[in-house]
Amino acid sequence: MKLLPLSKEIRRSFSLKLAMPAMAFVCAFAVGTSAHAADVASTGQVHILRTQVPEIVSSGGAAVTGALAASQHLKLALNLPLRNEDELDSVLQQLYDPQSPGYHKYLSVQEFTDRFGPTQQDYDTVVAWAKANGFTVVKTTANRRLVDVEGSVDTINRALHMQLATYHHLSENRNFYAPNREPTVDLGVPLLKITGLTDVNPRVNHLIHGNAQQHANALKHANGSGPSGEYLPSDMRAAYYGSGSLTGAGQTVAIFSYDGYYSSDVALYYSQTGMSSSVPVNNVLVNGYSGVCDAGDGSGTSPCDDGEQVLDIVNVIGMAPGLTQVLFYEGSSATDILNQMATDNTAKVISSSWGGGDFGSADDPIYKQFAAQGQTFLNATGDSGAYNSQTWAAPSLDPNILDVGGTDLNTTGPGGAWSSETGWSGSSGGYYKAAGYSIPAYQKTAGVITTTNKGSTTLRNDPDVSAEANFDNPTVSNGSFETGYGGTSFAAPRWAGLLALANQQSVAAGNGTVGFVNTKLYTLGLGSTYHSLLHDVTSGSNPPQAGSGSGFKAVAGFDLVTGWGSPIGAAFINALTTP
Structure with missing residues (x-):
């Protein structure tokens, strides 16, 4: 779409x-x-x-x-x-402070409900x-x-x-x-x-089918295992994680969706790419939702356009092929879907590549519940360049979620290692006063917002991190295998799969899941080992594709095109999971 x-x-x-x-x-x-x-x-x-x-x-x-x-x-x-939100904010601070006795002692649904x-x-x-x-x-x-x-x-x-x-x-x-x-x-x-x-508010997914020129330009930098060098989920695991042993074993990842999908389209993706998966995908129909696959906007109209839904599933599993399960939440209301994810409290990593609809600031209490329960919510920022009144969509910029932008990746070859990366021109980011979110504490630290990256010192800035999102990715929609797709819709599930790997390691070490990672992420970004943990993307820009403004440039360190950049596999996971 x-x-x-x-x-x-x-x-x-x-x-x-x-x-x-x-x-x-x-x-x-x-x-x-x-x-x-x-x-x-x-x-x-x-x-x-x-x-x-x-x-x-x-x-x-x-x-x-x-x-x-x-x-x-x-x-x-x-x-x-x-209730008691000041107390909740204090609890959240303790949950993510390694020096606190309350570090990673997450609340159950009942404990959260009783207190807050x-x-x-x-x-x-x-x-x-x-x-x-x-x-x-x-x-x-x-x-x-x-x-x-x-x-x-x-x-x-x-x-x-x-x-x-x-x-x-x-x-x-x-x-x-x-x-x-x-x-x-x-x-x-x-x-x-x-x-x-x-x-x-129209419901929109952050997936774009590139035109012929965009597709051709993207293939100049693509070295993947798919048709004409397009990238497959296995290529993403090789580039962003490597040959390590983590598979996401014992972990559950949830996917947010306003629409249903055809399981036959997921199977077709695997048959067309030569990949396979044994990870169960279990659907959760929220508040009486039918699960019908429609035109890709939650309208209930035909024909089915499930390219977004298919790519979410295969990219999460591609990064974490040993997951216990993927829970695919489908519904017509973002608030209902998010709240059920919180009260189920089964998936500790949640990926969303949708915006608009009834997403809004009233969902922020749910994001706080996620954090209190050790759940991570990842959101694709969008594909329309820098934020303005025509390119920003909720839930982007909420300070209690991890916002994921896009890059243009180059690897050493099919199934090969990371080689280089630039900021993708469609990567949505920046700041937007009407979103209503002040700058969070983790972005106030000296060195995050600079005159070079031109971020806001008073408002929340996006994105936090990024991953490959150029027009060199395939998906399947309505029984058709198609190439030339891009969007931050690809970046969010890739990061979600990687955090499932981190959870596997963290839980095995007795430290619980990583939960709300933003505070730790920004600490790592400002640390002396930053360049050994994340790929610092320093070129590329994101001019808005509608409305006003000139956009931002990717620069050294944090920026408003790619955030802190993309992950360097085991090194990043080790740092993230070490108290």
Whole structure:
């Protein structure tokens, strides 16, 4: 699938202007201690949920075309905020401080819920409110963070004191639905967000089929085992790990997906490349999702486009061929998928190559739960160059995830060692104020942000690391083996497989899984052994492919095209897993 430039509303909206008159409420106090508490205001027992109206609506960039049919049914997720977030932040610091007695003493789902989840009383209150207002409660969650409900549009409008309207996007010539004003909830406990009230944000994967010229240019630097020298997963293991004995044995990796796939397409990939795998791929259908393979955007339309899903599976396994299993999570809601990954707590490494949809800042509590439980969440940054209003998509830039950019790799030959690497022009990175994330502590350390890399000293910067993503990779889609694909969609699962190798080694040494690696990664990047642990990519740039800005250049050390670079196999794993 070709990735189209992303529209402005995919980023988190902070505008409080409304396209239609809204009920006026005096904001008596901010609810909770979360960084997102400003999104909720309250007067007495009535809560106003901020930033639920998309910016494209509040700014006048969309025209009202009517009301959403009152009889139509929608699935919503009522998100409750965490408790005691200051304490949680302290716990997370201790979990990843080798000098702390709490180092890598991760919490179970129950322990996390008891200490930081909503109270049982608050959760029961939300469930009771939903039922009293005509919703069907579809699912409750073990961490008490989500109440999944279903109801008619009429039920939703009445319960939330707003109307779901249909809109036409004036600049992108497409239609969507959204609230006409910020919802209000007659509820005595706070809600962080209600997911599912709009479909304004297209779901996009970070996979591109290069044109003939892009493909030809990429093949000039490709020395892989595939057709015309394209790279296969086995080439990635050879280049980024080498001939070591780690296989990911005993480990489970999860893959996030908005879409299903054909298992026959995975089998076709292996038969066409001469590769094989005995790793079970087990599907997890979230919240009633059908698992149907569609056009690659979660729309349910034909024909099937599962090139993204296939490449995710084979590249994770290619790097870690001895995994216990791959769990393939499929669903229509990012929030539901992420939360189930956290409450299942089976996979300790999670890879996502999707953006848009209902990804947003309200998912940050889930990323913190991942970190508290020793889970690593990796995210492909995108393929549209440097971030701006048209090229950034959530969840990129969240400080509690590992963001993976792209490179152009050259090896010594088929199945050969790493030879050289440059920054890939499509590698999304940089910083973006409207994403809403301040610079995290691990990027504040002297030497990370410099005048040379031109990073922000106040905002979160991307990417953290990178891997091969040029137009010299094959995949299979709808029964067809195809070449000439690229995108950070390839980079994220490759890093995910490598971290599964690290987990195998770390667990065997009695140190638990590596979990949230960013703090350790940046420490290694600033250390004297950096160049023996990671390939420092110092050439290439990422001009934005839409919107404004000139992009960034890859430079020595950390940069906003490739982050700290790509891994040097066993040396990096040894350093990452040593307390």
